[in-house]
Amino acid sequence: MKTSSIHLRLWLAAAVAIPAILATGCDSHDSVASSPPALKAPAPAPQAIHAIEPAKVPYRTTGPLVAEQQSDVAAQRDGRVVSISVGIGDRVRRGQELAALDDRALRTAVESHTAKLDSLHAQVREWESEEKMDSADLRRADQMRASKILSEEGWEHVKYKLDEVTSEVARYRADEAAAAADLKTAKLQLEQCHILAPFAGVVGRQSLRLAQEVKQGDVLFWITAEAPLRILFTVPESEMASYPTGAPLDLTSPGYPALHQPARVLRVSPVVDPASDSVQVIGALIHPSPLLKPGMSMQINPALSSEGHTAQ
Known part of the structure; x- marks a missing residue:
């Protein structure tokens, strides 16, 4: 009986407490629902973005x-290399000999042409002297012919002799000129056997060796x-x-x-x-x-x- 009384009191207490709890929950919900919404911070204004152009890279x-003067030095004639005077890296002056080709035959030719020219020159001088004398004889013959001292036949003989001498002078002069031209050619060929620096500079390349047979136009040196x-x-x-x-x-x-x-x-x-x-x-x-x-x-x-x- 006593236990039943205790259970009854607990049931009544619970019946009173439950409505109170429910009322409290409703008040709390209404309070939250009625509170004003929080204000949001304004979004920052978008900033203008300026495009940065890359600096132009200088062209490299x-x-x-x-050097302003650079040149290949080539052989000017066929021949065999008999001497080399410079090497790569050597400094040279204008006209300095760099190498030489065999020139024995050409030196002999120059000597021969020189002797021939000297002989012809002497002969021309002799014929010119005789021409002068025959010209003087013809002038005297003209005077004698005018004075009727010299016959026409005698005058023609003097004139013919002068014409003959004049012809010989012309022939020997032509031979002398031809011999002079031959000597000039031989000397030029002799000079071509000597490879010379065209200007002052330094030897940059060398393309020959002793006893080498070279052809006209072969590049032997490069000078700069x-x-x-x-x-x-x-x-x-x-x-x-x-x-x-x-x-x-x-x-x-x-x-x-x-x-x-x-x-x-x-x-x-x-x-x-x-x-x-x-x-x-x-x-x-x-x-x-x-x-x-x-x-x-x-x-x-x-x-x-x-x-x-x-x-x-």
């Missing part, structure tokens, strides 16, 4: 260093002057504005990374090559470094100003 190219040095290169037509006449250049070499050789555009071809759409440019080096040699390949860069723009 490569080209060889050249050492100064002034020029840089030779081509640029596309679209880049011509970067290389006007007088524009400064900066030359570099893979062999000497620290070297920056100043130069300036000396000449620009007025003609565009239609096959490559390019123009040829020649630059002059300013106080060339002694490290630079003709034939070296250089990279050509337009010189930049302090602001990083191509200097004009």
Whole structure:
């Protein structure tokens, strides 16, 4: 009986508590639903994006260093090499002998033609002297003929003798001229046996050896002057504005990374090559470094100003 009374009290307490809890939950829900919505922060205004154009990269190219005087030295006649006076790297002066071909036969020919010319020259002088005497005889014969002292037959004899001597003088003079021409040819051929430097410079290549048989036109040496040095290169037509006449250049070499050789555009071809759409440019080096040699390949860069723009 006592236990039943306890259960009854617990049931009544629960019946009272449940409605109160439900009422509290409803009030809380209404409070949340009635609260005003939170204000959102305004979205930031979009910023204008400016496109940054990349700086134009200066056009760079490569080209060889050249000297204004460079030349192949070829054999001017057939012959056998009997002496070589210089080698690669030797400096030579203008007219210096580089090599020689066998000239013994030609020296003999020159001596023979010289002797023949001397003989003919002496004979011409003798005939000219006789011509002078016969001319004087004819003048006297003319006077004697006019004075009726000399017969017509005698006068004709004097005249015929002078004509004969004059003819001999002309013949020997012609022989003398022919002998002089033969001697000149022989001397020229003799000179061609001696290979000479066409200008002062340095021997860049050598293509002969002792006792070698060479033919006319065979290249035996390549000579180049050492100064002034020029840089030779081509640029596309679209880049011509970067290389006007007088524009400064900066030359570099893979062999000497620290070297920056100043130069300036000396000449620009007025003609565009239609096959490559390019123009040829020649630059002059300013106080060339002694490290630079003709034939070296250089990279050509337009010189930049302090602001990083191509200097004009």
